[in-house]
Amino acid sequence: MARKADRRTLRTQMALRSALIGLLRRKDYDGITVQEIIDEANVGRSTFYAHCSGKDQLLRLSLQILRTELTEAQQIERSKGAEPGLAFSLPVLEHIREHRDLYPSLAHGRGRELFMSELKLVVSNLVRSDVAELPAATGVPPEVRVQYVVGAFMAVLTWWIEHKVRIAPIEVDAMFQQLSQGRRLGRD
Numbered sequence: 001m002a003r004k005a006d007r008r009t010l011r012t013q014m015a016l017r018s019a020l021i022g023l024l025r026r027k028d029y030d031g032i033t034v035q036e037i038i039d040e041a042n043v044g045r046s047t048f049y050a051h052c053s054g055k056d057q058l059l060r061l062s063l064q065i066l067r068t069e070l071t072e073a074q075q076i077e078r079s080k081g082a083e084p085g086l087a088f089s090l091p092v093l094e095h096i097r098e099h100r101d102l103y104p105s106l107a108h109g110r111g112r113e114l115f116m117s118e119l120k121l122v123v124s125n126l127v128r129s130d131v132a133e134l135p136a137a138t139g140v141p142p143e144v145r146v147q148y149v150v151g152a153f154m155a156v157l158t159w160w161i162e163h164k165v166r167i168a169p170i171e172v173d174a175m176f177q178q179l180s181q182g183r184r185l186g187r188d
Contacts, residue, residue, distance in 0.1 A: 029111025088126035093169035
């Protein structure tokens with residue numbers, strides 16, 4: 001019986017997430033109401049509130065699901081046999097490209113603030129996993145390395161999204177990897 005409830009819960013959460021994504025394709029996050037999400041997902045108000053306390057928590061739930069998907073993609077990148085590195089970045093960039101149409105809806109106000117802070121948490125967890133695979137840096141605590149990489153990645157990602165640069169994720173990843181490996185910043 002618990003198994004059916006789990007499937008039902010997952011189905012409802014996916015319906016709510018899909019509703020939010022569908023609405024984000026049509027309007028800004030700050031303008032979306034809980035009632036619109038309920039209508040789009042075709043669920044009752046009590047069902048919505050049984051799964052989340054509001055649209056902010058629904059966005060967080062969506063990013064938790066994203067974290068699971070990206071963790072799986074990160075493991076696939078690692079399994080390709082390359083030397084230990086920062087395998088998190090390409091899957092994140094590819095996901096962003098696939099959902100690029102959503103970001104204008106999250107570009108300002110509460111939506112931007114919440115999205116960027118939650119994405120930073122997702123990226124931090126992915127980076128921690130990658131840093132644990134790398135050789136230790138003399139005199140640099142692992143969490144400092146994590147925060148350094150996260151800050152650098154978020155800067156590159158923000159540049160890519162906000163400037164609407166038409167560069168493929170693999171090229172953006174190559175730039176990020178080059179910078180994160182401490183290569184010269186000047187001309188080669």
